[in-house]
Amino acid sequence: xxxxxxxxxxxxxxxxxxxxxxxxxxxxxxxxxxxxxxxxxxxxxxxxxxxxxxxxxxxxxxxxxxxxxxxxxxxxxxxxxxxxxxxxxxxxxxxxxxxxxxxxxxxxxxxxxxxxxxxxxxxxxxxxxxxxxxxxxxxxxxxxxxxxxxxxxxxxxxxxxxxxxxxxxxxxxxxxxxxxxxxxxxxxxxxxxxxxxx
Numbered sequence: 001x002x003x004x005x006x007x008x009x010x011x012x013x014x015x016x017x018x019x020x021x022x023x024x025x026x027x028x029x030x031x032x033x034x035x036x037x038x039x040x041x042x043x044x045x046x047x048x049x050x051x052x053x054x055x056x057x058x059x060x061x062x063x064x065x066x067x068x069x070x071x072x073x074x075x076x077x078x079x080x081x082x083x084x085x086x087x088x089x090x091x092x093x094x095x096x097x098x099x100x101x102x103x104x105x106x107x108x109x110x111x112x113x114x115x116x117x118x119x120x121x122x123x124x125x126x127x128x129x130x131x132x133x134x135x136x137x138x139x140x141x142x143x144x145x146x147x148x149x150x151x152x153x154x155x156x157x158x159x160x161x162x163x164x165x166x167x168x169x170x171x172x173x174x175x176x177x178x179x180x181x182x183x184x185x186x187x188x189x190x191x192x193x194x195x196x197x198x
Contacts, residue, residue, distance in 0.1 A: 003117065004069070007110025008076030013103030015039070015081065016088050017096045020162025022107065023150030023169055024124050028077075030159030040078030044071050050123035057130050066123050069114075100164045108172055112179035116187050128173075139180075140173030147172070 014021045021029060028042040037045075047070030055062040090096045111125055124146070132142040147169035155161055 001072075003110045003112075003114025004072050004076055005110070006106050006113060008073055009080050010103045010105070010107030010110055011073075011077050012080035012084055013088075013099050013106060014164055014168070015103075015160070016084060017090070017100035017103060017164055018160070018162075019096050019100045020164030020166070021160050021168070022172065023147040023154055023161075023165060026154035026159030026161050026165055027150055027157060028159075030154050030157030033159075034157050038074075038078050039081065040074035040076070043074035043077055047071075047073070047123045050127055054123055054126050054130055057127075057134070063126065066126060070123055100167070103164075104168060104172065104175065107168075108175035109179050109183075112176050112183045115176075115180070116183050138173075139177050143173035143176070144169060 011022070011025055015025065015029065020026065024046075025039075028039050028046060031037075031042040031046070032039045048067060051062050051064075051066050051070065054066075088099065090099055115125065127146055128139060128143045131137065131146060132139050135142065137145070151161060151165060151169060154165075
């Protein structure tokens with residue numbers, strides 16, 4: 001839950017930066033602009049679709065628990081946007097850049113945190129792991145490949161693509177990979193000795 005709270009704060013910050021969101025979030029915003037509903041609602045719709053596609057790719061039953069993750073992420077995005085949109089909407093380039101960088105860091109930290117939980121990951125992040133496993137690429141390269149595809153689709157729906165999108169596509173995987181060992185070390189310290197040994 002802490003990971004999802006941190007992640008959705010990061011997503012809301014990148015949206016508020018107005019410099020471009022992550023490729024996935026650009027798609028969500030584009031769908032919101034095109035068809036209505038809320039950005040969080042589209043997170044749930046698109047996440048459910050990806051959940052089914054992930055199941056096909058792995059030739060397994062869908063991770064139905066991942067729907068809960070997607071649902072909570074959608075609610076979190078809408079909640080954070082409601083809380084900060086009137087208080088944090090920088091119009092100066094320097095302020096936008098700071099908000100964007102904070103958004104990237106919080107998003108990556110949130111993902112790295114909840115990937116170590118027993119809750120099924122967000123369908124987008126499961127896709128990243130599936131591509132990594134199927135291709136032998138590291139997490140960073142797998143995320144770049146998925147993000148490149150999402151940018152094209154987001155562009156078709158007039159999603160907010162900008163310098164922030166490029167930064168997210170190129171660096172989010174690396175930032176996640178940077179945080180993963182630190183989160184894992186913290187998790188290991190919090191486990192009882194018997195579980196830590198196993």
